[in-house]
Amino acid sequence: MSGNIRGFGYLESLPPVTFRRLYQQPATALAIFRRMLPNLAKTIVTTLLYNETPVALGDLEALVRPESYREREDAFSKLRRLHIITENNLDVSLDPVFKKNFRGDHHSFGVPCNTEDKKKITVQFLDNYATRQFEAILHYMVGTHNEVKPSEGVITLLTKGGLMERYGAGSQATITKNGFSFLLQDGNPQVWALLIQYLEMAEELGMEQTDVLHFLLMLGSLELGQAYSVNTLTETQKLMLADLRDYGIVYQRKSSSDRFYPTRLATTLTSESGGLRSASASMSSAMVKDAEEGKGFIILETNYRVYAYTNSPLQIAVLNLFVKLSTRYPNLVSGRISRRSIQEAIKMGITADQVIDYLSSHAHPQMRKSLVTLPPTVVDQIRLWQIEGERMKTTTGFLFKDFHSTQEFEEVAKYAEELGVLKWKKSARRCMFVTRHEQIADWLKRRASAQQQQPKKAAA
Amino acid sequence: MPRAVKGVLIECDPSIKAIILKIDKDSGHGYIVEDLDDETLVVKEPKLAELKLRLEKILEKTQMLEKDEESDPENPG
Numbered sequence A: 001m002s003g004n005i006r007g008f009g010y011l012e013s014l015p016p017v018t019f020r021r022l023y024q025q026p027a028t029a030l031a032i033f034r035r036m037l038p039n040l041a042k043t044i045v046t047t048l049l050y051n052e053t054p055v056a057l058g059d060l061e062a063l064v065r066p067e068s069y070r071e072r073e074d075a076f077s078k079l080r081r082l083h084i085i086t087e088n089n090l091d092v093s094l095d096p097v098f099k100k101n102f103r104g105d106h107h108s109f110g111v112p113c114n115t116e117d118k119k120k121i122t123v124q125f126l127d128n129y130a131t132r133q134f135e136a137i138l139h140y141m142v143g144t145h146n147e148v149k150p151s152e153g154v155i156t157l158l159t160k161g162g163l164m165e166r167y168g169a170g171s172q173a174t175i176t177k178n179g180f181s182f183l184l185q186d187g188n189p190q191v192w193a194l195l196i197q198y199l200e201m202a203e204e205l206g207m208e209q210t211d212v213l214h215f216l217l218m219l220g221s222l223e224l225g226q227a228y229s230v231n232t233l234t235e236t237q238k239l240m241l242a243d244l245r246d247y248g249i250v251y252q253r254k255s256s257s258d259r260f261y262p263t264r265l266a267t268t269l270t271s272e273s274g275g276l277r278s279a280s281a282s283m284s285s286a287m288v289k290d291a292e293e294g295k296g297f298i299i300l301e302t303n304y305r306v307y308a309y310t311n312s313p314l315q316i317a318v319l320n321l322f323v324k325l326s327t328r329y330p331n332l333v334s335g336r337i338s339r340r341s342i343q344e345a346i347k348m349g350i351t352a353d354q355v356i357d358y359l360s361s362h363a364h365p366q367m368r369k370s371l372v373t374l375p376p377t378v379v380d381q382i383r384l385w386q387i388e389g390e391r392m393k394t395t396t397g398f399l400f401k402d403f404h405s406t407q408e409f410e411e412v413a414k415y416a417e418e419l420g421v422l423k424w425k426k427s428a429r430r431c432m433f434v435t436r437h438e439q440i441a442d443w444l445k446r447r448a449s450a451q452q453q454q455p456k457k458a459a460a
Numbered sequence B: 001m002p003r004a005v006k007g008v009l010i011e012c013d014p015s016i017k018a019i020i021l022k023i024d025k026d027s028g029h030g031y032i033v034e035d036l037d038d039e040t041l042v043v044k045e046p047k048l049a050e051l052k053l054r055l056e057k058i059l060e061k062t063q064m065l066e067k068d069e070e071s072d073p074e075n076p077g
Helices: A008-013 A018-023 A026-036 A037-048 A057-062 A066-081 A094-104 A123-142 A152-160 A177-183 A187-204 A210-217 A235-249 A279-286 A288-294 A313-319 A338-346 A350-363 A374-390 A408-418 A438-458 B012-028 B045-062
Strands: A085-088 A091-094 A259-262 A299-300 A305-308 A324-329 A330-337 A392-401 A423-427 A430-436 B003-012 B034-035 B038-042
Touching: A008 B038, A018 A026, A018 A210, A026 A094, A026 A210, A037 A057, A037 A066, A037 A091, A037 A094, A037 A374, A057 A091, A066 A085, A066 A408, A066 A438, A091 A299, A123 A177, A123 A187, A123 A235, A123 A313, A152 A187, A152 A235, A152 A438, A187 A210, A187 A235, A210 A235, A305 A313, A313 A324, A313 A330, A338 A350, A338 A374, A392 B034, A392 B045, A408 A430, A408 A438, A423 B003, A430 B034, A438 B045, B003 B012, B003 B034, B003 B045, B012 B034, B012 B038, B012 B045, B038 B045
Parallel strands: none
Antiparallel strands: A085 A091, A299 A305, A305 A330, A324 A330, A392 A430, A392 B003, A423 A430, B003 B038, B034 B038
């Protein structure tokens, strides 16, 4: 994920109190378990789940092979950061709130509407509705005219989220760098990016943040094609329905209707298949109608020529970001990828990998018949064009310095290397650069407290 | 306890680093967090885009890149 568009990892930055409130809902506890934990962490949680007494840390660690040290540290660190486990000396137990709600008592997965709807809503209808609403947003972003114009609320969301900006009041909004990289993303991350922006805006509007999150995570566990009752929702959640309708995430016939239908965009929110890379697959299976025309329409030749069998203004606008388009026929556009077209895309904040990903995930079935989907020469050249513009290699992270002793430095460096976060170090200066600092900070704290206890014991 | 400072690690040629040092000096040391060695330094994250832009401008003056590749469609790049 690139730029400022954040995904699910956003949750990790929330304070512990918020987590306690979140875990009060079984659906939330389950969604976090399913979507955010590495497999090893899931094993640890299930081990702890039905243990009434805390388990010794050493026993838990013994479950993991010694050579999988890195995975183990990663799993524990994740559990600590999400406040799922609590530690007392060397005893580990699950957060009581999380434990209680993860075990059962699942009343919060929405209440199905028992009465028959006067007009039957089919899954097909919901899919069409979701596609139409969500594509309207994408169309609006690239500035193509579409019969459905997104509501004012959606436009505010896009501008607040930095995906589009307005120069002066009342003027037409234009797309930003972040907006471009947003467009190149797969469906599921796109939906999440919008929802997380919504979450932040909700706070400004005075909506209860945990209420909003509960609702979003609950949507992920609802069943497609089933009507759910509006009456059991909180006031905040009722307000949200109107906005979610605009994004195509839920459907309601009238705003006064006492039932709502989640669309496929909602029900795939927290599913495993909605993970980063496979999202395009889940989205295209989500958009059944689109699968035929939306999937696989680009032919890329070794001579850098691009032929795209499409008449969708959205797809043409996206292609135009990195292809120099020259001809347009009723069902086909053609153009060429050149150094200039790629470098212009890079200037807009699009990476070579995003371009390559887009091309390969939308490659024409004919291209897929060969062993490698895209011509390797072109792929390499696109990467080379990007490197050409980069005169320096940059890595965002943290510089650790002012170590007390060389020994301390070397120990931390070794730990950082084992975690795979060490980027650069220089022993002579006792300086190192790491990509993530949370685990190291944790480790340093534990090491410091262990050292404080030792001298006491020695004195006694 | 050691200290952690947020920033962006830059790895580049010594020649490029010399230019970055000059930019930093001319702007009243607004960019660099820590100068590590000949090919490495850490700069402030929010200033990175600005630094890249200024570097690009200076390099444009020193290098004349051929820009006629668009005229030959059969031999791009």
